[in-house]
Amino acid sequence: MSVGKKAVGSVANYMDERVGAAKWMKKTLNKVFPDHWSFMLGEIVMYSFVILLLTGTFLTFWYDPSMRIVEYEGSYEPLKGIEMSAAYASSLEISFDVRGGLLMRQIHHWAALLFLAAMVAHLLRVFFTGAFRKPRELNWIIGVGLLTLGIVEGFLGYSLPDDLLSGTGVRIAEAIMQAIPVVGSYISYFVFGGAFPGYIFIPRIYIVHVLLIPGIFLALITAHVMLVWYQKHTQYPGPGRTEKNVVGYPMLPVYAAKAGGFFFIVFGFTAFLGAVAQINPIWVYGPYTPAQIGAGSQPDWYMGWLDGLVRMAPPLETYIFGVTISWNILIPGLIIPGILFTLMALYPFIESWITGDKREHHLLDRPRNNPNRTAIGAMSLTFVLVTLINGGNDLLATNFDLSINQIMWFTRIGVFVLPPIAFVVTKRICLALQRHDREMLLHGRETGRLVMLPHGEFIEVHEPLSPEKAFLLSSHEQLPALTAPEEDSRGVALPRGLRNKLRARWSSANAEQIDKPTADELKEIEHH
Amino acid sequence: MSQLSRYRNHRFARPVLLAFGLLLAGGLFSAANAAAESLRAEPIAISADKSTLIKEGKEIFNRGCSSCHGLNAEGAGAAPSLIGVGSASVDFQVATGRMPMADMSQQAARKAPLYDEYETAALAAYVASLAPGPASVTNEELAWERDGNAASGGTLFRNNCAMCHNLAGQGGALTKGKYAPTVMGVEARHIYEAMITGPQAMPVFGDKIISPEEKLDIIKWIKAMESEPSLGGASLGRVGPVTEGLLAWTLGLGLLIGIAVWLTAKAK
Numbered sequence: 001m002s003v004g005k006k007a008v009g010s011v012a013n014y015m016d017e018r019v020g021a022a023k024w025m026k027k028t029l030n031k032v033f034p035d036h037w038s039f040m041l042g043e044i045v046m047y048s049f050v051i052l053l054l055t056g057t058f059l060t061f062w063y064d065p066s067m068r069i070v071e072y073e074g075s076y077e078p079l080k081g082i083e084m085s086a087a088y089a090s091s092l093e094i095s096f097d098v099r100g101g102l103l104m105r106q107i108h109h110w111a112a113l114l115f116l117a118a119m120v121a122h123l124l125r126v127f128f129t130g131a132f133r134k135p136r137e138l139n140w141i142i143g144v145g146l147l148t149l150g151i152v153e154g155f156l157g158y159s160l161p162d163d164l165l166s167g168t169g170v171r172i173a174e175a176i177m178q179a180i181p182v183v184g185s186y187i188s189y190f191v192f193g194g195a196f197p198g199y200i201f202i203p204r205i206y207i208v209h210v211l212l213i214p215g216i217f218l219a220l221i222t223a224h225v226m227l228v229w230y231q232k233h234t235q236y237p238g239p240g241r242t243e244k245n246v247v248g249y250p251m252l253p254v255y256a257a258k259a260g261g262f263f264f265i266v267f268g269f270t271a272f273l274g275a276v277a278q279i280n281p282i283w284v285y286g287p288y289t290p291a292q293i294g295a296g297s298q299p300d301w302y303m304g305w306l307d308g309l310v311r312m313a314p315p316l317e318t319y320i321f322g323v324t325i326s327w328n329i330l331i332p333g334l335i336i337p338g339i340l341f342t343l344m345a346l347y348p349f350i351e352s353w354i355t356g357d358k359r360e361h362h363l364l365d366r367p368r369n370n371p372n373r374t375a376i377g378a379m380s381l382t383f384v385l386v387t388l389i390n391g392g393n394d395l396l397a398t399n400f401d402l403s404i405n406q407i408m409w410f411t412r413i414g415v416f417v418l419p420p421i422a423f424v425v426t427k428r429i430c431l432a433l434q435r436h437d438r439e440m441l442l443h444g445r446e447t448g449r450l451v452m453l454p455h456g457e458f459i460e461v462h463e464p465l466s467p468e469k470a471f472l473l474s475s476h477e478q479l480p481a482l483t484a485p486e487e488d489s490r491g492v493a494l495p496r497g498l499r500n501k502l503r504a505r506w507s508s509a510n511a512e513q514i515d516k517p518t519a520d521e522l523k524e525i526e527h528h
Numbered sequence: 529m530s531q532l533s534r535y536r537n538h539r540f541a542r543p544v545l546l547a548f549g550l551l552l553a554g555g556l557f558s559a560a561n562a563a564a565e566s567l568r569a570e571p572i573a574i575s576a577d578k579s580t581l582i583k584e585g586k587e588i589f590n591r592g593c594s595s596c597h598g599l600n601a602e603g604a605g606a607a608p609s610l611i612g613v614g615s616a617s618v619d620f621q622v623a624t625g626r627m628p629m630a631d632m633s634q635q636a637a638r639k640a641p642l643y644d645e646y647e648t649a650a651l652a653a654y655v656a657s658l659a660p661g662p663a664s665v666t667n668e669e670l671a672w673e674r675d676g677n678a679a680s681g682g683t684l685f686r687n688n689c690a691m692c693h694n695l696a697g698q699g700g701a702l703t704k705g706k707y708a709p710t711v712m713g714v715e716a717r718h719i720y721e722a723m724i725t726g727p728q729a730m731p732v733f734g735d736k737i738i739s740p741e742e743k744l745d746i747i748k749w750i751k752a753m754e755s756e757p758s759l760g761g762a763s764l765g766r767v768g769p770v771t772e773g774l775l776a777w778t779l780g781l782g783l784l785i786g787i788a789v790w791l792t793a794k795a796k
């Protein structure tokens with residue numbers, strides 16, 4: 001044994017004798033990770049979070065969270081001598097007078113956009129494959145919490161430079177706060193420490209942005225990842241993969257090498273974006289003053305759908321008991337997002353209530369094998385997309401020669417009509433794919449090769465499926481629909497309440513499937 | 529050269545070369561851009577005397593404009609009377625190609641001008657002879673480079689213009705298919721004339737609201753924005769977060785997912 005190895009060995013021994021880590025390490029290092037690209041989405045989220053922490057820390061060295069009015073004396077000519085908040089001035093300083101500052105600002109912002117985009121993609125993966133089912137409901141809820149926090153964190157970060165564009169966003173946030181009946185104006189006064197914009201808002205959101213939310217993030221991400229660790233990964237179905245095992249690579253060396261490499265790729269790529277693509281050029285927008293506003297003001301994309309909802313609301317207000325309730329802000333700004341996020345958080349429980357399936361699941365669903373869930377996902381995506389389109393309505397109008405009013409009406413109607421259409425179409429597509437799977441199992445793969453039989457007939461050669469493929473297409477289970485129970489376990493007749501009826505309706509919709517070939521049918525083909 | 533080739537196999541050689549190549553490509557691109565930008569017609573000196581100019585203007589008007597604006601510019605149907613709009617309005621409308629209007633759409637769009645500088649001046653002189661109105665200006669008369677102040681121009685722009693033309697002057701949508709166009713790449717005199725005549729949905733900014741000196745400030749700011757190199761990388765149209773979000777989702781996440789697929793692909 002070389003001297004080096006000996007040294008390492010004795011250090012390891014020393015540590016093991018004090019902390020007894022060897023057993024834990026061995027278990028950990030042998031932990032198996034499934035190998036599928038969609039499992040890396042969560043990693044992209046985690047890595048961009050690390051990038052955000054690093055670049056954000058850099059920015060705090062120069063950023064001055066203060067709304068004190070200063071006269072700009074920096075090196076950006078078109079703003080020289082203009083009065084602005086110290087927050088804006090210091091953001092300009094970072095951009096123009098701090099070495100590498102602009103690069104860091106841009107990496108930070110690109111990482112934030114990627115962070116949220118990857119989080120949504122990760123959520124979609126978890127949703128469409130049914131990875132949220134028992135025992136992972138809790139982790140799903142943590143995930144919804146992370147997404148909500150991510151949106152808030154992004155919005156606050158976007159507001160910190162105190163430029164005219166982000167200030168416009170804060171103004172809208174204030175309008176939403178004020179729209180809350182009765183307490184709205186108090187909340188707004190409390191948040192802004194007086195009348196908007198006041199002098200305290202930036203220092204407050206600064207602490208929330210750099211300390212409070214990142215702290216909660218760290219705690220939640222740790223809990224989230226520990227749960228994945230402890231519960232093990234889900235995996236896609238396939239031969240040799242069961243509800244009781246995980247097939248994949250061990251932590252060391254394959255997985256660690258891949259994951260480590262991937263971190264550097266994500267970091268490198270984000271840095272590349274920060275170096276070549278301008279993002280949020282705050283100097284162009286000017287300092288925030290409540291009197292000014294710009295055409296085409298938009299929030300970052302993760303708030304864009306909310307902005308689109310607010311924009312499409314018709315002017316609705318009621319006046320009762322001396323207070324005005326602005327439904328046009330309250331409904332799109334608070335009520336609809338509130339309902340959506342609550343439904344999203346509760347979805348695992350809603351689904352298991354409908355299916356009556358309370359078992360643990362470690363094998364993922366192929367999206368087509370759960371047409372209802374897939375259709376619900378497509379429906380929700382369509383909803384968000386339509387609202388997102390309206391969020392950019394002014395840009396679409398000018399760039400594609402459309403009228404803003406046309407887009408407004410298209411989305412106002414579309415937001416009600418298109419999601420249900422997406423539901424129906426997606427469900428049909430899933431069922432068609434199931435039918436295709438069934439055909440494949442029964443008749444094999446069409447090769448496109450024509451053969452002439454001795455008596456002159458042409459037939460297309462069908463190749464039998466490989467056993468792996470056949471397994472993949474047929475291993476899923478098809479749950480029967482629940483029927484509303486007529487009587488309880490002791491034979492007492494149950495009132496057939498609305499709840500039970502609803503559940504039976506949904507359950508039978510959920511159970512709509514193309515039957516897999518039965519064992520008999522499959523056997524019959526083998527005799528062909 | 530041998531000095532250089534010594535470093536050929538240095539481990540930083542490739543990244544440095546790559547960076548150099550990117551820089552070169554970027555430099556060439558912006559040079560080409562700048563060259564394209566500078567291809568703008570310079571005004572020619574107009575030497576004809578006033579009365580011939582007016583007479584010629586009347587002839588051009590009869591041929592090209594009277595079908596809509598009436599034989600005596602008194603207006604007809606959708607086309608307004610031009611009596612009293614002044615030479616500024618004509619110079620703005622004709623030299624930016626808006627008039628003659630191509631089709632009766634929501635808004636006369638900017639296009640390549642149909643008339644040259646001389647004909648435009650003749651038209652302007654004719655319309656100005658009908659009744660007094662705001663007078664056109666030449667680029668040379670506007671000493672914005674000397675007298676303007678970009679910083680206060682920026683503030684004025686944000687106060688008076690940004691609600692229609694966007695904070696970065698990139699233009700924005702108005703209701704019913706109308707729009708405020710970008711103010712980038714517009715000649716100084718047309719910026720000035722737009723302010724004093726208020727074309728279509730744009731309000732008139734008389735000298736009481738924005739003084740002539742302040743107008744020069746605004747022009748200076750617009751020109752500063754126009755010539756500002758895109759700091760911090762390729763500008764994504766300066767239209768704000770929409771293009772940024774699009775890029776994050778497509779190129780950004782798309783590429784990372786591509787790499788994830790590649791990393792997890794089974795070695796065959």
Ligand code: HEM
Binds near residue numbers: 040139140143234
């Ligand atoms: C800060 C944001 C987040 C981070 C850093 C993060 C990170 C991760 C990581 C690294 C994994 C394991 C690898 C993977 O399956 O991709 C994971 C799994 C999981 N995440 Fe997230 N995630 C975040 C947000 C979310 C969101 C928004 C949701 C859903 C609402 C969610 C739900 C889940 C679930 C249910 C699992 C377990 C999936 C499985 O084992 O197959 N996470 N997360």
